[in-house]
Amino acid sequence: MIPRIRTSTKLILSMIIVFSTISAQPKLSFHLGGGFYSPSLGYLDPDSNNVIPSLSTFGKKILVDWGIKYQFYPNLRLGYSRSNSYHTGKLGDSDYLRTLSYRMMSIETFYYPRKRMELNFMLAPMYNKGIIKLTAKATSTDWNTILGSYGNNNVNLSTEGEMTKRWFGLASMIGFRYYIYQWFAIDGKAGFIQNAYSEKKWKLQKEKVVGPTMNIKKLPVFKVHFIFGW
Numbered sequence: 001m002i003p004r005i006r007t008s009t010k011l012i013l014s015m016i017i018v019f020s021t022i023s024a025q026p027k028l029s030f031h032l033g034g035g036f037y038s039p040s041l042g043y044l045d046p047d048s049n050n051v052i053p054s055l056s057t058f059g060k061k062i063l064v065d066w067g068i069k070y071q072f073y074p075n076l077r078l079g080y081s082r083s084n085s086y087h088t089g090k091l092g093d094s095d096y097l098r099t100l101s102y103r104m105m106s107i108e109t110f111y112y113p114r115k116r117m118e119l120n121f122m123l124a125p126m127y128n129k130g131i132i133k134l135t136a137k138a139t140s141t142d143w144n145t146i147l148g149s150y151g152n153n154n155v156n157l158s159t160e161g162e163m164t165k166r167w168f169g170l171a172s173m174i175g176f177r178y179y180i181y182q183w184f185a186i187d188g189k190a191g192f193i194q195n196a197y198s199e200k201k202w203k204l205q206k207e208k209v210v211g212p213t214m215n216i217k218k219l220p221v222f223k224v225h226f227i228f229g230w
Helices: 002-024 057-061 140-149
Strands: 028-037 062-073 076-091 094-114 117-135 161-181 184-195 202-204 207-209 218-229
Touching (some): 161 218
Antiparallel strands (some): 094 117, 161 184, 161 202
8 A cells, every 4th residue: 555655646746847847938939030041042132133232141141030939738839930031222213122031830849858958840831922122212213124134024113112922931940949047048940941932923013023033942041049938
């Protein structure tokens, strides 16, 4: 009888310790950070299109990241995140802005090999968006210039606007996270993002136009995030 009581006591204590550890982990977390990748941005960089403003390393290779995740199971998280690439400058008399937004709905599994250390794996379908925007008092001439460089003819524009495109993708990454405090951690991830992108059917003022021929089908990515949890 006594051995059974001891066994039951040990089991109860073990369960208390496990559930205390689980409940101590932040259920909701928010991250800020950046990433590095090396896309081939055909007709979006000065090397392939002399119409485009000068492009820095930040505009070509750096991603600005933010996102939020919720832990709905002891070792699973669901989340939404965005990785944005920006390029700004002057095109003729217009202000030029190009944005590529990689938007992810992620599921992440993880475990703790040691105290404060976490290994994780993330899989995320993506719904991405590209924007090319010109803003000035009169941009029709500059739009004709940039659209002509993509091979478009007879596109008549009278006002400023933005050129947009949406496409699907998939991201897969592995990561390592270190908890400095219970509510604050640093997370590094490495993996790939794959894009089903085509330069056809960009939209500008309800017209379908041909866009840049970006080669972004499979891209290696490295990211570093600061994690805030509560």
